Amino acid sequence: MGKIKVTIDYKPLEIEEGTTVLHAARQAGIGIPTLCYFQLHDMGIENNPGGCRICVVEIEGRRNLAPACVTVCTDGMVIKTNTIRVLNSRRTVLELILSNHPADCLICAKSGNCELQTLAHRLGVRQIAYQGEQSHFREDRSPSIIRDIDKCIMCRRCEMMCNEVQTVGALSAINRGFDSVVAPAFEQDLIKSPCTYCGQCVAVCPTGALTEIDHTPEILRALADPTKTVVVQTAPAVRVALGEEFGMPVGTIVTGKMAASLRRLGFDYVFDTDFAADLTIMEEGTELLGRISAFLAGDKDVKLPILTSCCPGWVNFLEYNFPNMKDVPSTAKSPQQMFGAIAKTYFADKINVKREDLIVVSVMPCLAKKYECQRDEFKVDNDPDVNYSISTRELAALIKQANISFHELPDEDFDNPLGESSGAAPIFGVTGGVIEAAMRTAYELFTGQKLEKVDFIELRGLEGVRKATIKMGDQDIHIGIANGLGNARKLLEMVNKGEADFHAIEIMACPAGCIGGGGQPLHHGDSSIIKKRAAAIYEEDRNKPIRKSHENSYIIKLYEEFLGKPCNEKAHHLLHTHYFDKSTVIEGTVDVENN
Amino acid sequence: MAYIKLVESSLKTIKDICASFGYRKGDLINVLHKVQGALGYLSAETQEAVAKELGISAATVYGVVSFYSFFTMKPKGNHPISICMGTACYVRGAEKVVNEFKKQLGVEIGETTEDGVFSLTCLRCVGACGLAPVVTVGEKVYGHVVPDGVEGILNEYK
Ligand code: SF4
Ligand code: SF4
Ligand code: SF4
Ligand code: FES
Numbered sequence: 001m002g003k004i005k006v007t008i009d010y011k012p013l014e015i016e017e018g019t020t021v022l023h024a025a026r027q028a029g030i031g032i033p034t035l036c037y038f039q040l041h042d043m044g045i046e047n048n049p050g051g052c053r054i055c056v057v058e059i060e061g062r063r064n065l066a067p068a069c070v071t072v073c074t075d076g077m078v079i080k081t082n083t084i085r086v087l088n089s090r091r092t093v094l095e096l097i098l099s100n101h102p103a104d105c106l107i108c109a110k111s112g113n114c115e116l117q118t119l120a121h122r123l124g125v126r127q128i129a130y131q132g133e134q135s136h137f138r139e140d141r142s143p144s145i146i147r148d149i150d151k152c153i154m155c156r157r158c159e160m161m162c163n164e165v166q167t168v169g170a171l172s173a174i175n176r177g178f179d180s181v182v183a184p185a186f187e188q189d190l191i192k193s194p195c196t197y198c199g200q201c202v203a204v205c206p207t208g209a210l211t212e213i214d215h216t217p218e219i220l221r222a223l224a225d226p227t228k229t230v231v232v233q234t235a236p237a238v239r240v241a242l243g244e245e246f247g248m249p250v251g252t253i254v255t256g257k258m259a260a261s262l263r264r265l266g267f268d269y270v271f272d273t274d275f276a277a278d279l280t281i282m283e284e285g286t287e288l289l290g291r292i293s294a295f296l297a298g299d300k301d302v303k304l305p306i307l308t309s310c311c312p313g314w315v316n317f318l319e320y321n322f323p324n325m326k327d328v329p330s331t332a333k334s335p336q337q338m339f340g341a342i343a344k345t346y347f348a349d350k351i352n353v354k355r356e357d358l359i360v361v362s363v364m365p366c367l368a369k370k371y372e373c374q375r376d377e378f379k380v381d382n383d384p385d386v387n388y389s390i391s392t393r394e395l396a397a398l399i400k401q402a403n404i405s406f407h408e409l410p411d412e413d414f415d416n417p418l419g420e421s422s423g424a425a426p427i428f429g430v431t432g433g434v435i436e437a438a439m440r441t442a443y444e445l446f447t448g449q450k451l452e453k454v455d456f457i458e459l460r461g462l463e464g465v466r467k468a469t470i471k472m473g474d475q476d477i478h479i480g481i482a483n484g485l486g487n488a489r490k491l492l493e494m495v496n497k498g499e500a501d502f503h504a505i506e507i508m509a510c511p512a513g514c515i516g517g518g519g520q521p522l523h524h525g526d527s528s529i530i531k532k533r534a535a536a537i538y539e540e541d542r543n544k545p546i547r548k549s550h551e552n553s554y555i556i557k558l559y560e561e562f563l564g565k566p567c568n569e570k571a572h573h574l575l576h577t578h579y580f581d582k583s584t585v586i587e588g589t590v591d592v593e594n595n
Numbered sequence: 596m597a598y599i600k601l602v603e604s605s606l607k608t609i610k611d612i613c614a615s616f617g618y619r620k621g622d623l624i625n626v627l628h629k630v631q632g633a634l635g636y637l638s639a640e641t642q643e644a645v646a647k648e649l650g651i652s653a654a655t656v657y658g659v660v661s662f663y664s665f666f667t668m669k670p671k672g673n674h675p676i677s678i679c680m681g682t683a684c685y686v687r688g689a690e691k692v693v694n695e696f697k698k699q700l701g702v703e704i705g706e707t708t709e710d711g712v713f714s715l716t717c718l719r720c721v722g723a724c725g726l727a728p729v730v731t732v733g734e735k736v737y738g739h740v741v742p743d744g745v746e747g748i749l750n751e752y753k
Contacts, residue, residue, distance in 0.1 A: 169652025174661040185646075185653035186639045186668075193654065323596075581596050586644050588603035 004075040009082060021057055021068035021079055032057065032081050033090070033119055035097075036155035037069035038204055040527045043511055044464060047160040047204075052153070053093050054119065057081045065089055091123050097153050098125065099132035100178070101207075108151070108208040113522055115206035116153060135179060142190040143374050144197040144213055144367040144518075151209040152181040158201035158210060165511065166485040168317065170195040194320040194582075196485065198313035198509040199367030199518015204525070212367050212519060215388045216398050222359045222387070223266045229351070230359045231269040232262050233339045233418070236277065237365035237429030237514035238392045240536035244521040244529070245396030246406040251532030253540055256411025261399050262363075263412060269347075272414045273362065274421030276339035277428045277437070279558070280310055281549035283575050284332040284434075285441040286566040292446075292503055296475070303328050305480065305495060305502035308434050310334045312372035313509030313518075315579060317485050322492055323581035331576040335428065336362050336369050337378050339418065340385030341574045346562045347418060355383060362389045365429070365517030368509065377577055391519025420554040423454070423544035430537045431483035431513035432459040432466065435506035439470055439477075440548045447473040454547045462512050462534065465490055467502075480505040483513050601640045608633050609641060613648035620649050623659055627666060636667045664717075672707045672714035674752045679729040681720025688741070689728040693717065695742035699749060712752065 001017045008021075008028050015024045025032050035054045038047040050070035057068045060078035065086060073079075080086065098120065105111050140147040154173065159182050162171040170193040174183050184193035202210045222230050243252040262270045287306065294302040307329040309315060315334075318325060333341065340360050348358050362369060366389075372378070373386035390398075399406055413419070424440050427433030436459045443451045458468040459479065464487035470477045480502040482488040488507045494500040510516045515533040516523070523529040546552060563571050601609075612629045616622040626645060631637050637645075637660055639653075646653040660666040678684075678693050693704070696715055700708050707714040723729045726738025730748065737748055 163652065163655070169654055172652065172654035172658035174658050176662050183654075185642070185657040187657075194652075584597045584599055584643065584647075586599045586601060586606065586640075586647055588606040589600050590603060 004073060006073050006075075006077045006079060008079045015073060019073050021059075021066070021071045021073055021077075022055060024073050025057075025068065025079070025081060030081055032068045033122065034069055035115065035119065035153065035206060036157070038155070038157045038160070038525050040511065040523075040525060040530070043462065043527050043530070045161075045165055045511060047155070047157045049156050052097070052155060054090055056086060056089050056093075058083050058086050087123075091125060094119060094123055094125060095128050095130055096132075098128045099130040100134055101153065102134065102150050103128075104151070104208070109146075109211040109214065110208035114208060115524065133178070135181070137181065137183075140189045141213060142195065142197070143371040144199060145190060145195075145202055146211050146213055147183075147190060147209065148211070149181045149183065149209050151207045153207055153209070154180055154182070155206055156182060157204040157206065158182055161200040161204050162195075164486065166196070166198060166200055166317075166509070167489050168194055168196055168198075168320075168485060171201065196313045196316035196320070196509060197368040197371040197518075198317075198485065200510060201518075202367060203510075203516070203518045203520070203522065212391050212394070213370060214394060215370070215390050216394050216401075218388055219361055219390065219398065222361070228357055228359050229268045229353045230266070230361060231271055231343055231347070231418075232267040232361045232363060233271045233273040233276065233336070233343075234258060234262070234363045235273045235336070235365055235369075235429065235514065236426040236433075236537065236540075237517060237520065237533070238363050238395070239426075240429065240515065240533045240540065241365065241392050241520045242396060243406075245393065246399075248407070250529050251536045253536050254406075255540065256413070257406060257409040258395075259414050260409040260412040261395075261404050261406060264404050264409070265398060265402055267361070269415045269418075270412075271339070271343070271418040272421055272425075273335050273339055273364075274425035274428075275414075275418045275552070275554065276335035276342070277310075277425035278421055278549035278552045278555050279338050279342070279575070280332055280335050280428075280434075281424055281437050281441050282555060282559070282566045283338075283571060284308065284310075284330045285438045285445070285549070287330050287332060288438060288504055289442050289445055290567065292475075292477070295503075305478075305500075305505045306330055308438075308504075308506045309577075310428065310434055311368070311508050311510075311514075312336075313366070313368035314485065314488060314507045316368065316371070316582075317488065317509065319580050319582040321489070321583070322496075323583045325492065325496070326579040326581060329579065331572075331578060333378075333575055333577050334369075334372065336364065336372065336386055336389065337577070338575050340373070340378065342558070343418065344380070344383075344385055345574060346558065350417070355380070359388075360386045362386050363392065363395045364389050365392050365514045365520045366510075367391065367518040369519075392517075392521060393519060396521070417554045417557065420552055421544070422549050422552045423541035423547035424549045426537055426540040426544075429514045430460075430534045431462060431508050432481050432506065433513065433537070434508075435459055435479055435481060435504060437549060438504070439472075439479075441550045443470075443472050444548065444550070446475070449473075451548070460538075462531070464511070477504065478502045482506070483508045484511045485509050599640050599643050601644055605634055605641065606644060609644045610648060613645065618649055620651055623649060623651070623656065624663070627656070627660060631666060636670045638668060638670075642668075667705060667716070669705065669707055669714070670711070672712050674712060674732050675714045675716065677716050677718045677721075677731045679719075679721045679723070679727070679731075680717045681724065681727075683720070683724035684728040687727045691742050692728050692730065692740050692745065695745040699745055713749070 036052040056065035424437035
């Protein structure tokens with residue numbers, strides 16, 4: 001593509017043909033404000049309805065102001081982004097939005113992190129000139145997400161995420177004019193929709209219209225209860241993002257400070273989901289090898305490709321959309337649930353605490369985990385294996401409430417026996433990591449030889465769909481990887497049509513995997529944040545003395561003392577699950593009239 | 596599995612209409628028009644069935660149904676009452692007529708009386724401006740309607 005010349009705010013600029021005014025301005029260091037526009041650069045995610053008109057600019061020779069996000073530059077264009085006319089128009093647009101917006105900032109869950117609030121501050125709005133009627137929708141509380149759509153500004157980012165990126169289709173713009181908001185079909189609650197609770201709508205909502213269910217009050221209560229022993233587990237992706245909430249540089253690894261802060265909060269045992277990730281590899285890897293070996297031995301009934309099952313958002317998606325494949329994924333539970341099952345049996349016995357007096361809390365980058373830990377199959381006599389799951393954001397809120405100066409904390413270690421992990425565990429937090437971790441172990445078990453090069457670079461990257469072939473001895477293993485549910489759909493449709501010959505497929509519901517999860521600090525559309533978190537995850541892996549799950553000494557001990565062998569009956573009972581058909585069937589009933 | 600139940604003949608109607616449009620997602624509005632024409636209204640179940648046939652989400656279908664005022668999710672009454680709200684009718688007092696109907700029937704625009712006898716909708720100009728304000732009940736057209744005449748019209752159908 002050719003180059004063209006434009007002038008923005010008196011600054012001459014050479015840009016690629018086809019660049020929008022918004023991006024041209026960014027190249028010149030001029031940040032035009034946006035609301036509906038949203039992009040995750042390099043990740044194929046863009047919301048571009050040109051609807052809010054907060055981004056208007058003046059273009060010489062044009063009578064009307066033009067929205068920068070959808071206006072493509074032409075050669076010689078002279079653009080002004082800060083004339084009086086532009087500033088007034090921008091403020092008017094914002095005041096109109098604010099006139100139908102509850103001014104709840106003091107008590108809003110998004111306060112301090114809300115793009116609408118930031119914009120009102122930036123544009124210096126000191127009064128709302130228009131007194132509008134306010135809409136009143138009912139609040140919808142699902143197991144993971146709160147929808148408070150009186151705060152919806154109709155940017156439609158969530159709709160784009162849910163429908164185009166995730167292809168779930170739980171949300172749509174409804175009604176018209178004043179009453180228009182984004183909602184599930186028939187304005188029903190999210191729980192009645194095919195929502196997977198991936199939380200990607202929450203991750204992109206600029207306002208407090210979509211937030212997570214807050215479990216911090218329950219946790220504070222449990223911590224204050226002297227009859228309860230409270231243990232906590234932290235997912236891999238949390239440690240590379242939590243620091244952002246305290247203003248630390250993006251990509252800072254805060255594993256040690258996080259463990260210290262949890263101890264200061266009063267948790268009795270500070271454990272690590274990474275331990276359970278190693279355990280997952282033992283179970284899932286064994287299952288994978290079992291299926292591949294059976295397949296190679298000519299067993300026609302064996303179900304291949306094996307699909308990973310550690311992402312509950314993806315499991316929900318499968319149950320709604322691909323019920324015919326519900327016997328295909330690995331039956332291994334997610335690391336969160338494996339941890340819960342082991343904590344409430346093996347560990348509870350060890351410390352001599354009754355199951356009902358042990359509270360298991362998980363800190364997750366994920367909102368689907370809130371739903372997952374409430375599933376009936378993960379309860380024993382109505383007592384959940386994991387009592388509460390909070391997001392990275394909620395943990396940050398807890399730390400702030402408890403007067404802990406995060407920066408000044410020393411680096412501390414996790415407790416044992418459920419705190420030790422290999423380098424194969426942290427990489428669960430990034431797309432491709434689960435299957436890489438599985439290959440490290442499967443390779444050695446399959447070939448009986450030591451794996452010299454533990455880094456499977458060919459499995460890494462952030463592209464939505466990836467394919468790779470790994471050699472295990474003489475055997476080629478074909479691997480598919482998808483992140484984002486729309487990409488998962490593409491891969492599964494290939495498999496359903498018999499167009500692919502994968503042995504194993506890894507699927508993560510969130511773009512880039514859990515590092516981009518719905519419970520993470522908000523990235524506000526800056527994809528460099530996600531890339532830095534990914535780099536930090538691999539650094540965490542490299543820093544570990546042990547890089548393979550089956551070499552984790554506490555895992556070895558767990559099997560020796562308690563479980564026996566991977567995938568045996570006891571392991572199946574505690575660490576494996578099954579999936580349900582949640583699709584909708586439309587059924588014709590007998591005509592009343594014809595009877 | 597979740598089951599959505601629809602009368603067999605309605606389901607067949609929906610399937611036939613979707614097939615007649617070649618299951619084109621782009622024809623959603625036309626499909627919904629035809630389905631409403633055939634079944635009288637678009638229930639949630641009907642919308643789910645249309646969604647399934649066209650391979651789109653129920654949320655998308657509902658988004659369209661809730662956007663256009665000519666789609667209705669409630670069954671029409673035996674005697675559907677429509678009041679023209681075109682400019683001519685409006686300036687000649689159609690709004691007062693609407694309010695009188697609402698009062699007498701105890702329903703809002705777009706609703707049906709509990710006994711299922713009457714339903715109330717508003718229309719854009721029906722092209723009978725000489726008769727403004729215009730009200731139709733079923734096929735029958737009433738011209739120059741005033742609030743005091745509303746009771747008389749309703750009595751014809753009781
Ligand atoms: S719910 Fe949030 S993301 Fe969705 S349209 Fe409303 S403001 Fe935008
Ligand atoms: S959580 Fe995911 S599936 Fe559910 S509405 Fe949001 S984007 Fe859609
Ligand atoms: S990718 Fe990770 S954060 Fe996202 S839904 Fe799955 S497990 Fe949760
Ligand atoms: S950001 Fe450009 S129109 Fe909304």
